Amino acid sequence: MITGSELLAKVKELGDVSKSDLVRECGYVSTKKDGGERLNFTAFYEALLSAKGVNLGADTAGRGKGGRSLSFVTKIQFNGNLMVGKAYTALLDLKPGDEFEIKLGRKQIKLIPLGSTEEE
Template identity: 35%
Template structure:
């Protein structure tokens, strides 16, 4: 991601293009391909010489934008999937490839994810 004078020069050179294209050309794209507009605008303002306060209000004291925040809400998608999301898996310390048994507790309406031990004979049924 460009910053400072390099960012201003590139943005000026592309000033006849849409904002999204300028932000992409300056490298403000996340790992998933999502445009990081807030980071782009913040960098532009700082490159112009204005100091912005950091937003380290909750949690890990890391300053700057932290992207989307966990809302502790989700919904069932049109295809029937229920997405938990990266914010929650990271907060729980889960790693890619970990496996879980899903238990549904109808009396409470809750879903439990129970970690599977590697090589466990208690593997979940494939057709559930």
């Protein structure tokens, strides 16, 4: 995927092609599970706007679904699980598969990434 001034130059170079071809030629394509092609129009348009200096408030730190502010409060669910939502893990740049050591204290739970120290 190309970005910035390189993206602007490529769009200008391609001229009057279809939107699908434009997105494809700029590299905004991924492969679906069935091997088919998925054109990532949203990512392309966001990169294009960014290259033109338009910021649509993409910084969503501290925001959850629908742009609501994070409350940093959760409840134990009916099945005993404790839910930590995607917006919170995104703030810490956590990825699927990241592992944690669970430390229990007096009325507290600490999640410590494996390979790090508690002080970090």
